[in-house]
Amino acid sequence: MIRLHHVPWGRSFRVLWLLCEMGTPPDEIIRYRIGERAMREPGLMDVSPAGRIPALEIDGITIFESGAIVQYLCETRSDHGFGRGPGDVERVRFLEAIGFAETQASLIEQLNLNHLFLRPPAKPSPTVVKLNTLRLADTLRALEGMVAGETFLPSGFSGADAMLGFNLFAAPYYVRMDPYPRLRAYWAALQARPAFRQAAEIEGPQAFYARDFYEVPVDV
Incomplete structure (x- = not known):
């Protein structure tokens, strides 16, 4: 079970x-x-x-x-073959990706909190939202330089891709992806995998984000 x-x-x-x-x-x-x-x-x-x-x-x-x-x-x-064990030449990059994915996801979580969950009389701080949005963009720029093809590691699909892929589903709600052609191609390749499509079918349409894009709020 x-x-x-x-x-x-x-x-x-x-x-x-x-x-x-x-x-x-x-x-x-x-x-x-x-x-x-x-x-x-x-x-x-x-x-x-x-x-x-x-x-x-x-x-x-x-x-x-x-x-x-x-x-x-x-x-x-x-x-x-989805892991990279001790002695594997790709192990360091594999472990880096696992940790990096959580660093990136923590910023998405903060933006989710500010954009989606704060209700009046509470309201998001434009300064905090702007800072976290810029930090998320920094991680995307870094990842753009790390990705070289349809999988994160040259040898093929691994758990690193499952970790990073979720972030690339969520990040475009907060950061425009036009400057990151490698990431857009990488994400498209991951979405085309049969197992991804199977998981997405189990999920059904996403109902978490109500907008296509969330701008940094303006302080009034």
Whole structure:
């Protein structure tokens, strides 16, 4: 039994996608909505102590944090070739990508909070939103220089692509992607993968973002 605790089109998409790449989509998906009471109650809290997504029940254990889950899946199902173990010449780049993806995702999370979740009388700080948007753009510029083809690593698809791919779904809601042709081509190639399409079909249309693009708010 593989059970995924999941927010549609959230970071847990990384895990859903990677499981599809491995030919073992979850037997059960427990879906949550950000901010709903169920994320603070027993159930999710039993498998993810901070009440955060994703959490995965697999192999008789539970594991949370998408980076840890991706590395675990790659290591325990190494026959798929999606990990880069000790001694592999690409291991450093693989590990860098796992960490870099979370640095980037933390900025997206902050922008999600400011643009989507603050309600009157609270309001986002234009200065903070502008700073985080610029920082996200900096990570995209860096990633543009790292990506060389249709996969992050020259040897082919890996867990690094599952980690980074989620970010490239979310980042264009906050940063215009015109300056990043390599990233746009990379993202298009990832979306064309059969397992990505399978995971996207399981997800259904995204309902998280209500606009095509979120501008930095103006202080009035």
